[in-house]
Amino acid sequence: xxxxxxxxxxxxxxxxxxxxxxxxxxxxxxxxxxxxxxxxxxxxxxxxxxxxxxxxxxxxxxxxxxxxxxxxxxxxxxxxxxxxxxxxxxxxxxxxxxxxxxxxxxxxxxxxxxxxxxxxxxxxxxxxxxxxx
Numbered sequence: 171x172x173x174x175x176x177x178x179x180x181x182x183x184x185x186x187x188x189x190x191x192x193x194x195x196x197x198x199x200x201x202x203x204x205x206x207x208x209x210x211x212x213x214x215x216x217x218x219x220x221x222x223x224x225x226x227x228x229x230x231x232x233x234x235x236x237x238x239x240x241x242x243x244x245x246x247x248x249x250x251x252x253x254x255x256x257x258x259x260x261x262x263x264x265x266x267x268x269x270x271x272x273x274x275x276x277x278x279x280x281x282x283x284x285x286x287x288x289x290x291x292x293x294x295x296x297x298x299x300x301x302x303x
Contacts, residue, residue: 176217176229181207183226184219187245194243202241207231210240222248 176184181204189199196202210231211217217231228244 172221176211176219180219184229187243190245191243
């Protein structure tokens with residue numbers, strides 16, 4: 171597994187991963203264009219990809235102007251692997267040292283949910299402790 175900065179030729183695979191997810195699906199895939207992704211990885215922000223066996227399995231893109239995570243997704247074929255959990259931690263570590271202030275973003279339950287899914291909570295607890303996976 172490797173992590174590296176996202177580049178323009180990665181955009182088709184970034185879009186493939188984004189469109190393959192089962193959670194937080196876009197109602198209309200045309201809402202996030204290749205030009206949007208290019209803008210966020212070259213001008214507005216910075217992006218990182220997670221590769222396994224030469225295939226992009228996940229990515230994270232930060233909006234450095236708004237100091238927030240614009241997108242963070244893992245291909246469903248890889249999300250159950252422990253190495254994919256590092257995508258959040260490693261990509262964020264690579265992105266946010268360049269930001270001027272923390273995002274202040276806090277995970278919140280989806281509308282109609284009282285609590286975050288336990289899987290997400292456990293992953294967040296693990297990452298907050300600074301654990302490496």
